Ligand SMILES: Cc1cc2nc3c(=O)[nH]c(=O)nc-3n(C[C@H](O)[C@H](O)[C@H](O)COP(=O)(O)OP(=O)(O)OC[C@H]3O[C@@H](n4cnc5c(N)ncnc54)[C@H](O)[C@@H]3O)c2cc1C
């Protein structure tokens with residue numbers, strides 16, 4: 127048995143990486159286990175076919191799809207299918223290694239959606255047990271420690287901030303310029319969106335070279351501010367910190383009193399080990415964290431660890447997308463990464479189902495071959511002509527639109543399905559509510575107005591609620607709340623049921639506004655780490 | 671890897687059952703060699719046999735016809751797909767083995783010869799029938815193209831699979847073999863070549 131440490135952290139991803147660094151800096155002994163490996167610039171294979179995000183079942187895939195099956199069903203009455211759903215990458219840095227790096231703060235009202243708008247029927251919409259003001263200093267710390275580019279004050283709807291961004295925003299590209307002009311014509315307020323991407327030298331890393339392969343790819347120059355190139359190396363400099371890769375945690379272990387005493391895991395060689403710890407932090411991302419708790423059943427926790435509320439795994443949210451496309455009779459080159467260079471937040475607050483609209487990442491030919499207006503040929507001569515004529519005359523408006531939490535949207539354990547280590551896998555039940563579809567349609571109508579004002583000659587939207595969104599922005603499966611009966615975590619991501627167990631990642635979200643999740647999960651990681659170090663130094667959370 | 675193996679055998683059994691009933695179309699070999707393709711390997715290919723390659727190449731050339739820029743055939747889409755089936759897309763092999771046979775069967779029923787022997791107009795008619803899911807034939811009736819594919823009937827699913835892979839080959843990085851001399855990139859004005 128390995129030596130008992132102060133804290134063991136499961137997962138070294140977007141949020142976990144921060145917790146590891148913060149607790150190591152506080153002098154606690156930390157072991158951090160991640161099931162994946164290190165990714166480096168040599169993994170930056172830069173062509174469209176090499177990224178699973180672009181091409182399902184691609185050559186390199188998001189790591190480990192084959193060993194990590196999941197099953198899926200639309201609702202309780204639909205058949206369950208085994209599906210290789212790539213919920214983020216497994217590896218140091220987690221999703222932030224591959225992500226599009228949009229680095230949004232949520233707005234003040236996003237933390238109190240229920241009291242502002244009421245609870246729509248069929249949903250579990252709730253206020254968060256913390257406020258924007260609580261998180262503001264932690265957002266700032268995340269932006270500064272990771273390196274976020276943006277232009278303070280450029281977004282009239284943005285939440286208040288005390289400091290400017292540490293590095294200036296990405297330059298505007300031709301699509302952004304066209305978008306901005308069109309948006310202004312409509313009375314909207316375009317601005318350069320924030321990215322966890324360096325635009326100039328910062329803390330020993332160089333700026334983005336604006337390659338066209340950002341979202342879904344490892345960055346070839348480490349300008350993308352993943353935790354693997356920022357906080358995790360900082361943590362590794364400390365003697366009291368150890369990161370172990372290729373270690374798959376299968377269970378959080380409890381004692382006879384129901385407290386956690388450590389985790390068991392399969393190491394790189396398939397050996398089953400135990401790591402004892404005073405505190406266990408689970409940061410394995412929304413699907414996997416819930417799975418780990420549910421798989422850690424015991425006599426005292428028959429429904430899954432820390433699940434007296436029966437809320438572990440429920441209230442899964444993912445965003446509902448809104449996507450509209452336009453073709454033009456003039457060229458709008460789109461070859462400078464990452465691609466999005468304008469956004470509007472005019473529809474991101476003041477409504478239940480808001481979302482920010484932006485011009486999408488650089489497009490590539492294979493994806494473009496599938497972008498056609500309804501009824502247009504999908505093959506043959508006409509398809510080729512369209513491809514040729516419009517590849518450089520195309521603009522894609524995207525939006526992440528808020529979706530509502532509901533109890534039936536959930537992850538559970540699928541007892542018939544096991545992963546490559548023999549650990550029971552997840553079954554996902556997910557469907558959008560009619561109100562989500564309405565919100566998505568509202569936002570795509572706004573996108574079409576922008577495309578029209580930009581002079582598009584043909585405009586169309588993807589059907590609302592269609593595919594796609596299961597696989598990136600999953601959250602909500604261990605929601606925070608004040609009431610232990612209806613929530614899993616308190617405002618510090620500590621489980622209501624077990625005081626030395628924390629879940630710190632996107633699982634804790636209570637509602638999901640129309641902005642990407644990572645920066646908020648990371649601000650919460652700082653906030654919760656602060657709490658852990660305070661508690662620890664006061665002598666709490668220690669068990670013999 | 672328990673799951674994956676179980677799943678693989680289940681799918682194989684479904685296929686064997688389906689194809690076992692297809693003795694009359696010459697597919698009994700499949701029962702005996704369930705894990706390997708048979709027939710003479712097509713030139714330059716690693717998995718597809720001569721007849722399958724001919725059919726696939728003709729399909730690729732309709733999906734992406736040639737004009738002043740290469741069509742699917744000249745660009746090498748066949749080799750792209752074959753190479754993928756021999757390697758990283760091995761899981762799709764049996765869909766191709768059955769699907770290509772199905773296309774030839776439908777062609778026979780509709781116009782009296784194999785797909786590759788039809789003239790262009792007739793080939794297009796066959797593909798349109800597949801796309802609408804209306805292509806006829808024993809194989810489409812008996813054969814289950816893998817679960818999880820887009821489309822309703824087997825012929826439609828197979829068609830969707832082939833056009834997706836053909837587009838991937840034709841528009842991907844030339845190193846994958848389906849975009850000879852980067853011609854498709856030149857055609858559309860794509861400059862996203864790797865910088866390494
Ligand atoms: C293609 C793509 C684009 C995206 N773009 C954006 C964007 O632009 N902006 C944004 O904000 N978000 C984006 N996201 C989402 C973002 O990546 C995630 O929200 C973020 O990474 C979540 O952080 P996390 O800490 O919750 O989980 P993760 O970052 O996923 O980290 C979880 C970690 O836990 C490890 N792990 C899981 N299970 C185990 C286990 N049993 N044992 C040991 N280790 C385990 C994993 O290996 C992983 O490293 C994108 C995601 C994808 C896939």
Ligand code: SF4
Nearest residue numbers: 334335337340345463
């Ligand atoms: S666009 Fe910039 S940050 Fe993104 S992968 Fe390319 S170089 Fe890295």
